[in-house]
Amino acid sequence: MSDVEPTTEPWETSERLGRVEPSATLAIGNAAAALEADGVDVVDLSVGEPDFPTPQNVVEAGKDALDAGHTGYTSSNGVPELKRAIAEKLRGDGIDASPEEVIVTPGGKQALYETVQTLVDPGDEVVVLDPAWVSYEAMVKLAGGELTRVDTAPSFQLEPALDDLRETVTADTDLLFVNTPSNPTGAVYTDAALEAVRDIAVEHDVAVVADEIYGRITYGDVEQTSLASLDGLAERTVTINGFSKAYSMTGWRLGYLHADEAFVGEAGKLHSHSVSCATNFVQRAGIEALRETDDTVREMVDAFETRRDLVVDTLADAGVDVSVPDGAFYAMLPVDDDDQTWAEAAIEEAHVATVPGNAFGAPGYARISYAASEDDFGRRSTGCLSTTSCSARGSFSSGRDEHGRVSKTTTGDSDEEARIVTTEGVLGGAPRIADRRIGVLTIYELVEGRGLDPTTVADRFDPPVASVYRALAYYYENPREMESVRRARAAAVEGVRERIARRNRPEGVAGGAVGD
Ligand SMILES: Cc1ncc(COP(=O)(O)O)c(C=O)c1O
Structure with missing residues (x-):
């Protein structure tokens, strides 16, 4: 035994990690898990993950790739056939893309991480549109960047926020994030708004990250326009996409980024020194997903649209107006100013799990995800959701009856x-x-x-x-x-x-x- 006293804090962790917090959604996840452990039927509207299985032909393509021995490293930026399929897909979106301008990553998150690490130095200014997906802030802080936020609440559309954006973006701004369709609001920005963004970015020579991971999930006549398809944006935009949401492939971990070759050359260094490459057989399955799943994707999007209508109608019946989402599978519910306490009460009392808006820079709201299964959602959550929404902008003050519905109970001492x-x-x-x-x-x-x-x-x-x-x-x-x-x-x-x-x-x- 050495005489050295064991220290209670063995790790001197990096200053950079001290800048970020663990996910704010964790508390709700823990509360939901604790209730489920107690045998309570929790309606989980917190998860941003489609409940559909991965399309069977994609699964088969993955298995075939394994059987064919596609288990070694691939070239770092991705297998040529997949990069070709991605470039084809992007050209279909109006982006003048070639395979050499693509890096295939383990998930869209890694593509975003590499982008931020490539572009952001300590002290650089990065502008996000609030409410914004939780990881943008963490990624920017890890790179030492400074975040400036432009609020789009309560409409969650971009037009009303354009004046603020014009004032915020200056020659000192280095990067602007645009996520359409948006997580957490479900907003799909109009072409006119995106053109205004283009003008701002060009005027101040700002790079743009276009996170289009929900691009295929839009409803009715609404379609999402790719930012890099707009004149003037192609040469300053990094387009991010992935397979998790549109193809229900969250656990496969497959995504990509597209930008010009100069960017890809730099980001590629980080990519090769960190992940080497995305998983070989998963990349092969990705080719099948891009080329042979149009019908299945349409069915999934139709199902999301049905659920979206159910959510909006249920809330409207309860007298709660939400900004109707045109894409993705989220909606923002206006709740108590203290949305954290509201969400904790919602889970404890109505047994409905949501994510407090402060996690997205939108206090006073809770994000609900309707990616949950239709049966689960329709059968169980409708009652809870309307009960929850009845309490929107107020606190919970009721118990549950024998059917699991929330009801007032007389209390005495x-x-x-x-x-x-x-x-x-x-x-x-x-x-x-x-x-x-x-x-x-x-x-x-x-x-x-x-x-x-x-x-x-x-x-x-x-x-x-x-x-x-x-x-x-x-x-x-x-x-x-x-x-x-x-x-x-x-x-x-x-x-x-x-x-x-x-x-x-x-x-x-x-x-x-x-x-x-
Ligand atoms: C807006 C947005 N961008 C990127 C991602 C990353 O997804 P993945 O890493 O699963 O491809 C997500 C996941 O939830 C997201 O919501």
């Missing part, structure tokens, strides 16, 4: 109600407040962990205030039992997280990040 009980099969047999599905551990965490006072907990989560005090007393009186409840719950949460991650995926395929 009698000793009878302040009892703590355990019942096999309810909350995993953990101690809870009599006649309520709220556990002693949850009460303790709300009061001691989140700093809510017992009256607020009683108001917001329904149990009588006397029961809240009784639960706290029970917690302190039974430390051993509570420790084992905590451990059992942590294990169950882990199990549920695994299950959520595996849902809709073939056996043995690991899951992705919740909330993208």
Whole structure:
């Protein structure tokens, strides 16, 4: 044994990682997992992932590629046939693309990461349109860039924000992100708005990142225009795309970037020194996806459109106006100013998981994703969603009836109600407040962990205030039992997280990040 004292903080982690936070969606994911572990049926509207299986012909192409031995490295920027198919697809979108101008990446996220690392130096100014997808900010901060935000709320369209954009983008701006159709708003920007963006970018000599990963998912007559197809933007735009959303291939990890050869030469250095190349047989499956899935993609988009209509109608019936999304599979629900607390209450009380708007730079909103299965969505979430929306811009103040629907309950402070009980099969047999599905551990965490006072907990989560005090007393009186409840719950949460991650995926395929 050495005499050296073990340190409690063994890693001196980089200053750059200190600039970014873990995903804000994690808290909601954890709360959803904890409830599911307790046997509660959670309606998950938080996940940005289509629930459809990958089209069968694409799966077969992947298997055939494996059988044919396509398991080695490929050339770093991608297999020539896939780069040709990508260039063809981009030419179909009006972009004058050649295969040499493409880098195939493990997911669109990696294409974005490489783009930011290629273009952004410490202190560089990057402009994003809020609400913006969560990872832009983290990527820019990791590169040392400074973010400036232009707000598009409440319409989420670009026209009303153009004056702000004109004022914000100056000769000091280095990069502008445009994501259309947008995550999290579902907005598809008009050609007129994109032309105005072009004029601003050209005037101030700014590079543009066009994140078009939802480009094939638009509804009705609405179509998305590729920024790089506009005169003046081709030479200053990096187009980002991927296979996750349109082809339901999230776990395959396949995406790409397109820009001129000068950019690709520089970004290619980073690409080859980091990932070497995207997975060989996955790239072969990507060729099939681009060339042979038009009908399947149309069916999936039709299904998303049906769900979009269901969401919008349900909310309209409940008197909540949302900006109708024309693309992607998200909508922004106006909620309480404190959207974080609102989303936590929505999950705790109505058992509906959403992502708080602050994660996207849009406090006062919650993002709902309608990528969930139609059956699941239609059958279970409609009631919850309208209940949720009824409480939009207000806080939850109701309990659930025997059908799982939210209903008002009369509360009183009698000793009878302040009892703590355990019942096999309810909350995993953990101690809870009599006649309520709220556990002693949850009460303790709300009061001691989140700093809510017992009256607020009683108001917001329904149990009588006397029961809240009784639960706290029970917690302190039974430390051993509570420790084992905590451990059992942590294990169950882990199990549920695994299950959520595996849902809709073939056996043995690991899951992705919740909330993208
Ligand atoms: C706007 C946007 N861009 C890029 C990505 C990256 O997707 P992937 O890395 O799965 O291709 C996502 C994923 O959610 C997204 O929403």
